[in-house]
Amino acid sequence: MTETTALLTPKPLYVEVAELVRQQIYSRELEPGSWIDEMKMVEKFGISRTPLREALKVLAAEGLVTMKPRRGAYVTEVSEKDLRDVYHLLSLLESDAAAVVAQTASDQQLQLLQDLHLALEQAVSDADQFFHINEQFHMQLLAMCDNRFLSQTVADLRKVMKLNRHQSLFKQGRIKDSLKEHGAIMLHLSDRNAESTRKAMQAHFRNGLTAASSS
Incomplete structure (x- = not known):
């Protein structure tokens, strides 16, 4: 063969x-x-x-x-506790990955994330497209972290999170808030500030959980 x-x-x-x-x-x-x-x-x-x-x-x-x-x-039905547990783990793992990327990413890699962020801005009127690009952004950032065990764990957790679909994005104003949070993440990534990037990603998941729990 x-x-x-x-x-x-x-x-x-x-x-x-x-x-x-x-x-x-x-x-x-x-x-x-x-x-x-x-x-x-x-x-x-x-x-x-x-x-x-x-x-x-x-x-x-x-x-x-x-x-x-x-x-x-x-x-599988996702309970409120399941949702909290998944968001908690994703917040820990992805904020850690984001901090690593802030310190190690090349200019070309950061530009790729910036391009995805710009695509998010253009998708604010389409929840399905916004959800798809948002997932691309997060998975691309994980790939840049270059930790296959972390990436696989997050991928599995995101499959469970998707059982909640993207209902939280339909909450009034959530897409715009999510975009603003992504903007903060990009700002701190561009500044190469690992700790600020970590905190921005944690805030993103904290706010996402609030929206998901109340949707």
Whole structure:
């Protein structure tokens, strides 16, 4: 097998199925707390039950699905405590990453973050687009931190956070407030001030939790 052929090797079927179900969960086609009808999905996707069950195991490991003995799989419901716990951990991890980036990022890397911030400014009237670019900004910053263990942990936590979708952004004024908070983060990153960047990121998550909890 050539290197090119290896790169073109298709993903296992259960991985593709997991992504399909994941997107149904994020879009609320499958509501939190709802039972996942395996027979219906098998028919819809035209697959056997084996790859579907393997896919559900993947989603259960991510926290998106809850497996109940003799009852099957359900879309995970996120409690207020779950939400607080996730935001707390994200605040700790991402603020630490931001502080590292403030000290180590190249000018080109900071410009990339600035470009994403400008894209956020242009997306203030579109919550879906704003949410997507916002996630890009945070994940790009994590990539610049260059800590794969931190990045993977945050990616998993963000999957759970997305069960709350982006309802908080629909709260009156939240998008503008979020954009302002991103502006503060960018300002401190540009100043190469690690501690101020850390505090700005923590404030961003603190305010995000307040909006998410009251939405």
